[in-house]
Structure formats: structure tokens, C-alpha cells
Amino acid sequence: MLLDLMFERRSLENPNVPLTGQNLQEYLHGDGRGAQVTPTAGWRLAAVYSCIYVLASSIAQLPVAVLRKQGNRIEPGSDHPAHYLLHDAPNDWQTSYKWRETMMGHVLGWGNGYSRLLRSRRGELLAIDRLLPQETTLVKIGGRWVYASLSDGGTAIAIPPEDMLHIRALGRDGRIGISPIMQNAEAIGLGLAAQRYGKQFFDGGGQPTGVLTVKGELGKDAWERLKEFWKKAVARLRSEDNKTLLLPADLDFKKLTIEPEAAQFIESRKLSRSEIAGLFNVPAHMINDLDKATFSNISEQAIQFVRHTIMPWVQNWEQELNRRIFTRFEREAGYYIKFNLGGLLRGTAKERAEFYHYAITDGWMTRNEVRLFEDMNPVDGLDEMLISVNARPISQQQALPGPTDPQNQ
Template sequence: MKFIRRLLEKRADVYDTYWDRYAAAQDVAGVSVTPGSAEGISAVYAAVSAISESVASLPLEIYRRTEDGRDKARSHPLYKLLHTEPNANQTALEFREMLQRHVLLRGNAFAEIRWNAAGRAESLKALHPDSVTVLVTPDDSLVYDVTDRHGHRRRLLSSEVLHLRYHSDDGLMGRSPIQVARDTVGLALAERTHGERMFAQGTKLSGVIQTQPGTTKTQAGEIRESWAAGQAGVGNHGKTAVLPAGAEFKTVSMTLEDAEWIEARRMSVEEVARLFRVPPVLIGDLREANYSNAVELGRYFVTHTLRRHLVMWEQAIGRTLINDPATFYAEHNVEGLLRGDSLKRAQFYQRAIEEGWMMRSEVRRLENLPTIEGIDDEEAPPRPTE
């Protein structure tokens, strides 16, 4: 059946891929903005790491719907792939972190699904987005041409690829924050390059040397070379400059203070945090951090940053990997990230037990404590009167 579908889909047209649009784009602020260069900005790297590491480290469970609610389906074939080992070369954390980084930096992530004879997924192999060409068939479905390291190309059907998209504007291919906000990322790269060159040239001593009339071109060149050898570079910073008789140094470019370079760098961190919807404190900007808002910042991160990515994973798994979505589904456990401090958790559990909507055994399970037989049979202590 798949062979017949491949024959029918030979007429698929190449889609305007994400990487093609990147390559066709012009440089911004005099620098080239690519996933690689953008990741060189510490704020971008920190934001991508904060999201991808959090998503990959959360428990991803497979559940079975029951009449009373749900049960963990640890015997389901997908449980091992998503929770422990998706393929022979990666752990589940490494696999999910890799795909999440692809989503954030390139807008799309791909993994090849290998099915066994029984129609169950037996492995998931991550594919680098640069090696995948997306094609659209006459009936508007997608197929994927994958090029390996030796240049060999093979075609995969949509049922053979787990495709994660971010902020798509056409329903077919995703877009990353770096692609959408190239100007913002380009400005941050230009500011970093500006600082590197300023320090390499001696930070402040940047200008022109005005010589006496009659100075020949050869003499002017010797003066310039002598100045560069004695003043350029961080190693020469602070040395006293000596000019030929009658020569005068005049500053013609802005110093770091004049350009407010440090403040501009701080603004770039805020802009990157805004692009990825990450609280600045999580990417190293501690100006607004304090002990009183640490818990709330964590909740904000889960609710407004991670939730969209977690649902993306869960729905893509249900659509592509689960044969019986009416019975089974995937869901992340975010309870660990939403916990408050010990005192608040104790007060929450105490009230839940006293009001009867949570059992002691459930509390111990949430706190990863061993089971105690008969603990739910004990009478709950009376609630103090106010």
C-alpha cells in the first residue's frame, strides 16, 4: 500500500522550505542572521536552552482512558520510546531536547517513525531540518525527502514522520522567532560585533591623526602602522601614546559610553526574552529577580511559555504515533514545576485531605514517598475551628 502511495506522490511539488527562505533573506544590520549565528548570542542560547531542557526533562506519560478516569499505560509500546529510549543512539531526554531546539531555532522538527509488522512504532530517529525537503502532493498532503550524509535521497510519507511546527502561517511549515524577528536578532549580533571590534582596537582610542602639511604618503603610512602596533588591541589598552612632532590625535567615533553600548546590550536581552516569551530572570537577567517572586516566575514560565510547546508535542504524538487515540493519549506531568515552597505545599495538602478531595496516599505519591498500607483508612484529624 505504501509503495502505491509513493508512486502516486512522485508528482509532489517542492515546498518553499524554511531553510530556502532563510538563505534568500538579506543580511540585517550588516550581519548574517542564521540559526547558528543567532545561537551565538548568549540570550538566545539561554532562552532556547531554558525551554528545550525543561520540555525534555518533564515526564511524558502515555495514559489509557477508563470509566473512572485514566491509568498510566506503561505497557504501551510508545511508553519506552517517549519515556526512556526512542532509538539506539539517544535517550528520551536527548531526543526530545534536540527536536525542541530545532523547533525554536528553525520552526520545524522532524523524526522518522519506523513501524514494525504489527503496525506499532518501534523507533523514532531525529532528522536534522537541513536534510529534509518538504513536498506537497496534489491532494495537499505532505511528503518528506530526506538526504543522508552521503547524498542519497529517500522519500517518507506523512505517516512516517513526526513533524512539529511552531507559529505556522500556512498550516504546512513552521516559523521560528529568529526568522520572524530577524531585525531584532540582527541588531543584537551587530551590537556584539561592535563591542568585539571596539575592544580589539583599544576600546576608546579611535579617530584620526592630523599631521603637519608636507607629510608624504609614505610617512603617513609609517605613522599609521606605528600607531596600530602600539595602541590597537586589548593588550595595549592604557599605554601612553606618542605622536611625531606636530601630529595631533582627534577622536571622530563614539566611545562605548557615548553609544550607551552596555544599556543597548541589556535591551537586547529583554528583546530576546520577549521573542521567546521567557522571563528575563531565566536567561540570566537578575535585575528584577527576588526571592518573593521566584515561585510566581516559575508558574508564569510553565503557563505562558512551556504550555504551548507541551501541547504541540502531545497533539502531534496523538495524531501520528497513537493508533487508537480514543483510548490512549500522551500528556506531560508538570506538577514538579508548579510546586511552591515546602510550607505552602504542606498547607495545600492539609486542606485537600481535610476537605476530602485528596487522599493521603495521593499526597505521598505526588511527593515521591513510598506507599504505606492502610494510610487512607486512618481517620482524618478534625479541622481547627476559626
């Protein structure tokens, strides 16, 4: 009953109109013709969408696996139900890629990504269903925290914390993340305003495109007919391939040129893109802002992106998955989840060859392990470790003959 009251949708003025976040925003802040900033509106800004796509796709494309540590050995945990759900398909509607991409998009847009863990009566994990962040919240009922959400059928449901995957953006209270879009509403609002003005500007609404003059005097009726003629002529010009505007002999049109200062909003949009890229900690060149990019620093920025942008999010995901997917008994048995960052750090053919060479000759990788990394089948006889003759344990080193030894005489 309490959850039904929480999610009851009723208009502030008309009970027959459902109350949603959108019409509440319009009621409080107008009809939206201004640069109103909401998570949904923020996605319409090209720079914001680009940053969210870069981060969401980067997390989604990482290989994820369930592993098990037993003593000093690490083995695949493919016997656990979570392996298929995380590696292939968490539910009937999404692949692992699309589920992680959607969850990450929710985190970056709304500050929180929610997915419900569906288990059997024996506690076995059956599926992972994503929930909409705008329809999910954390509430305290009877001294216990629970997640209140809506099912696909619109029924209010209560989910205990142990059955909820909750990926959070940076927050203040440790329980709920804050939307990066709303946290930086002023900067994103400036970008939305510049984008809207740019459309109006090039559509002819930003400033007059020209001046239409007549060679004689016009009466009131003639003036109204002239305005109607001009509207139809411009509309025909925009809808047809013919770009030549025909005017009667008694009319003259002079086009207004754009002053350089009037077009400075383009620079404002570039500044907005750079600032928004900084808000999401995404290198500017990854959202096609190449003004200050060079071939030398792009490679280094790509490495910094993995280390300082993707790695924190990977840690966020891994720790939340490990504490919710597995029971305490399973964690004690050695099960854990690991994202593989090797795909994002994969170097050129020359760099990989040098890396593999040192790994083989230093004796910490076999040649078949290298072939596996390169998606090649193993070959008989290549599972034995190689070691450099000049690199042996100290205990195995034999005393070398000195200059006074009889052997040197």
C-alpha cells in the first residue's frame, strides 16, 4: 500500500492527467522553451551524448569473467550461473554488452544504475533485470532500507538491498549517486542554449537575413499581400531544389552579411564541448574535438583514459558485482568477477611482439599462452617455459672460475 501511494501518478491541476517528471518540470519551470536542464534534455546535447557513449561503450566492450581462486591457482568459474549471465545474456531482452551499456548510460545520466537480481527459492541466480532510474528510489520502511521500483507491468515492488545491483556515480550520502548532468546543469545548459541559438541562427531566426524594399509606396492592403507573397516565396525556395529567388520588378532584396562577432557563438560551442569532456573526464579527441590534438599526444591520452577514467569505473563495477552477485559462502569459496582491460590497452603489432618476446625469454609466459592471446590454436611442444641462460636463481648459480684458478692457468 505504501509503495502504491509512492508511485501514484496524479496531476497537480487535473487528476485525470498522469503526473510525470516531465509535466512536473513544466509546472515548476515553464513549458520548456528555455534551456531547461534535465537528464533527458542533457542527452540531446551532442557533447554530453558523445561522452556518455564513449564511457558506456568502453565498459560494455570489456571482457568480463567469473574466476575462482583456489590456493595459489586461479581457475575459470564457468560452473557458476553468473558466468553465463555476465558473459552472454543477463536476461531475455539484452546481451551482456547492451545491459552494461544501458546501465552505464543510466549512471552517467541519472547518477544511478539499477538492476534486480532474480533468484530461485534455493538462492541460485536466475537473471539480472535492469530497472529505470527515474522509477526507482531508496526508501526506509520500518527501520529497514529497501528499493522501491516499478515492474514492467507498472506494479510497485519492494526489493531488498541484497537483491539489487546499484552502480552509483559520485554522491554525498553514500547511498544515492548524483546525476553528473544535474550537478553541472549550468555548463550543460549553456551548451543547450548555444545549440538552440545555432539552429535558430542558421534557420534565419537568429537575426534578419536581409532587407526587402519597394521602389514605390504601398497601401495597407498591398503591404499585407507583399508579406504573404514573400512568405510563400521563401517557403517554396526551401522546399525545392531551385535556389533562385524570383522577385517582381518593383521589389529589391539586399542580403545582410554576418559580422565576425555575430558568429562567435561557434567558439562558445567549442569551449562548451571541451568543458563537458572535462566534466566526464573524457579526452577531448575522443568526442571528435581535435583542435589541440596531435599524433604524439593522442596515444598518451588514450593510455591516460584507461588509467584515470575507465579504471575507477571498473573498480566501481567489480566491487558492486562481487558483493551482490555472490553469497558470503561463495566469496569464501574463492569466486570473484574480473574485467579484462587488455583489450583497451592492446598495442600495435610491433609493441605486442616486443612484449611477448620479453615475457617468453624471462620465463613468465609460455608460447602457447601467447598464441592464445592472439586468438591462435595451441601447438604441441610449446607449453614448456623458456628461460634465458643468463637469468637463473641465485641458488643455482655455480661459482665462476676466478683469475687465479688453475683452470685459468
